[in-house]
Amino acid sequence: MTASSLGLAPATRPNAALAERFLRIRYRTRELAARLQPEDTVIQSMPDASPTKWHLAHTTWFFEQFILGRDERYVSPNPEWHYLFNSYYQSVGPMHARPRRGMLTRPSLSDVLAYRARIDDAIAERIERGDDEALPMLVELGVQHEQQHQELLLTDIKHAFAQNPLEPTYAPDAPRALSVAAPALQFVSFDEGVVEIGYAGDGFHFDNEGPRHRTYRQAGSIANRPVTNAEYRAFVDDGGYRTPTLWLSDGWATVQAEGWQRPLYWDEACETEFTLQGRHAIDPHAPVCHVSYFEADAFARWAGARLPTEVEWETMAAALPVKGNLQDSGVFQPRAITFETELGQMYGDCWEWTMSPYVSYPGFRPLDGALGEYNGKFMNGQWILRGGSCATPADHVRSTYRNFFPPHARWQFSGLRLGNDR
Known part of the structure; x- marks a missing residue:
């Protein structure tokens, strides 16, 4: 795999900058999910949406599968989770049916967060080691993938909350802009x-x-x-x-x-x-x-x-x-x-x-x-x-x-x- 095949030029920034970007974006996902109660993270309101807990786990699986898994010596601590958190990569292996992701009460949210922390440490160590030429490109692909799921996390929890007669509020403290007249349509x-x-x-x-x-x-x-x-x-x-x-x-x-x-x-x-x-x-x-x-x-x-x-x-x-x-x-x-x-x-x-x-x-x-x-x-x-x-x-x-x-x-x-x- 080459830099050009991933749509990237070879990385020139120091490993420290790459590690900082990786950890910052991973933390942002945790930050978005932290507004929720554990019960909120399990619900799946329709087949097209996914539970927050699944987003947290799947993005972690992505790094484990496509970066840590490149090392033949790597042994996954939870190999059975690969089936649960693979999304649609048929060439990697079978996966749990998308419409049934809301049935996955286990692993628990705390287990998933511990999984994220463990994989984050392993990826950060790989970045610091810097002995894999393809690593910078793969990490960048992974964080871009993570950002896609940050957006999905927000849209999916909005749909889930809208199904609840109590209409829970995700961000009651978010700033609200005063209404201003839209410019004339031209x-x-x-x-x-x-x-x-x-x-x-x-x-x-x-x-x-x-x-x-x-x-x-x-x-x-x-x-x-x-x-x-x-x-x-x-x-x-x-x-x-x-x-x-x-x-x-x-x-x-x-x-x-x-x-x-x-x-x-x-x-x-x-x-x-x-x-x-x-x-x-x-x-x-x-x-x-x-x-x-x-x-x-x-x-x-x-x-x-x-x-x-x-x-x-x-x-x-x-x-x-x-x-x-x-x-x-x-x-x-x-x-x-x-x-x-x-x-x-x-x-x-x-x-x-x-x-x-x-x-x-x-x-x-x-x-x-x-x-x-x-x-x-x-x-x-x-x-x-x-x-x-x-x-x-x-x-x-x-x-x-x-x-x-x-x-x-x-x-x-x-x-x-x-x-x-x-």
Whole structure:
């Protein structure tokens, strides 16, 4: 395995910096989970979500499997846990069924935390030893994987708490921004022509972000900000969920089967929403969130527009700094903000659905070995989202980052920005 096969240049920073980054990100996961009671960490509210305890264990298993396991002399203290905490790496071995992760009352939370501490010590020792050329790249992949699960931990516990009639509050002390009027919706145009997308550089990137390549972009425009709660409420009030001609066929079937009438976490009156900060009045100026691709597409059609392509989104976002309402702000909820740039809120608040299916770029090659299962095998029946959310770590997202989910998914912090052909 080489640095280039992992999408990384050979590490040049001292081992101490690598160890600090590893331990800092691992600690951040513990910090996010520390707000919960032990009982909270076991629940699985639906098959697509996972218990917090499982996230804590699986991310640890990842380091044990793909770093410690490289040493033939390594003996796992709990080899039976490999079956429990493998996610989808078929080439590594069998795994416990995903929809039944909530049945794993054992090992206990204290056992899992002790497991994390033990593996953290072992990885830190490996980093200090510095005798494995591939170690810096593998550690970086592992911490990026950990950051993905930090976001999933937040979205999954939000879904779990929303099922409880008591509506537990995850972050009652999180700062709440005052509502400010959203800027008027405008479209920023771009010319047609050959453009380049995909990652270029020496830093980390996932294999699905490359290779960088040329493609053609038609002339069009993209909205200066995401769609707001007030704008989406108008769609609801205008019968958007009762008008089949606005929906893709599978979308309309899902609306009927699931009884959707509004975004996830809105109350029936469309006046309040459940958040990680508790239940609060819906801010009309904040970006709408927790809508599926089907809902985003239907809204765009109702608005006389469409969703942008990922080519359009990336080429317009590439020159912008990666800053915004991300996980590091501690808000854990999309919020209305003012901005001075032509395009606002491209990063943070909510992931933005694009009209692009999740497929490979020309010349794509997955990672070698079992790590090749990380991204490539999911390039089927899913759609691309861009930009990160209020649950995404700030140093984890970039303009080329390709998130992906099936079109019915809406428990993630997912919203939309409009695009147009003119």
